[in-house]
Amino acid sequence: MARAHNFNAGPAGLPLAALERAQRELLDFEGTGMSIMEHSHRGKSYEAVHNEAVSLTKELCGIPDGYDVLFLQGGASLQFAMVPMNFLPEGKTADYVITGGWSEKAYQEAGRLGKVRVAATTEQNKKYTRIPKQGEIQVDPAAAYVHITTNNTLFGTQWHYDPEVGNVPLIADMSSDIMWKPINVSKYSLIYAGAQKNIGPSGVVIVIVKKDFLATARKDIPVILRYGTHAENNSLYNTPPTFGIYLVRNVLAVTKEMGGLSAMEAHNRKKGDLLYSTIDSDPDFFRAPVEKESRSYMNIVFRLPTEELEKKFVSEAAKKQMIGLAGHRSTGGIRVSAYNAVSYESMEALTSFMREFRKTAPAA
């Protein structure tokens, strides 16, 4: 079997060992004569998997006491609405730092529900090529919360510091870089992430929320949309996406076996450094639009001299089983998504293809 070099932006590749475990357990989960999908979400077998997914999250992320870990549905996109529904009361304003397409969407959704304000934006001619510096972020000390997007999946930028926001609760969309390295959870009041980039399949969203903050949430919204409902019921208020959570458990178990998040960071930096050094070694041919200090290790974007060459690059790479390299439809160019599950060998294959392609391409 030849596994593809999967550079998809999301849903993305999963660790082979996590998939193989699912394959082994698919028809007969731990001698029960049925798959985990066919078990009751209230039964012992599923309960153990569910609680292991929660405890692995706590352990890997070093989550201090006083936080709840939730597994929800509706994608990160539902979080764009749930955050303001729960935490933006009338008469208050929420601050958003806008660094790309997803933070724009989060800001717009919150604006449909309450008053919002831009605390910083790095938009320039509809493009985002950097993360703001601390000094550029103007937080309203009376804001209900500040929202950031830690990795910008479309534009290939990533925060390399946790912003200081005083006493205002900090909320982060970490969909495309959660667990890429150790997380400073205590800086955040709420973290959310769709699983389908770094930690599992689509259909599961992980939420890490501070209990004190949760206690301030509005109660005058539908029960299903209250974080409190899910916290009080260990994410079992209604039927959770059991198979998705099972797969998250498998991925997190592999992540732990590989040495946890410090090992993940070393692995991701090694891959990213190899790719960026290949790009930088030939700046006349490979153009990286993102400012160096803001470069993402999860989504690495670059341009070739012409769009024709970019198309050719993507199609020739696909012939070599390198998949998912076309930039987002709104930005164009090349985008290499190098999430946790992408191996160093895949990155070596890609960078040697890049050097090869460069040699045979017409002069720029």
Ligand SMILES: *Cc1c(COP(=O)(O)O)cnc(C)c1O
């Ligand atoms: C992919 C992504 C989303 C959207 O996730 P859905 O699960 O499709 O709703 C939101 N934010 C970021 C940063 C993303 O990368």
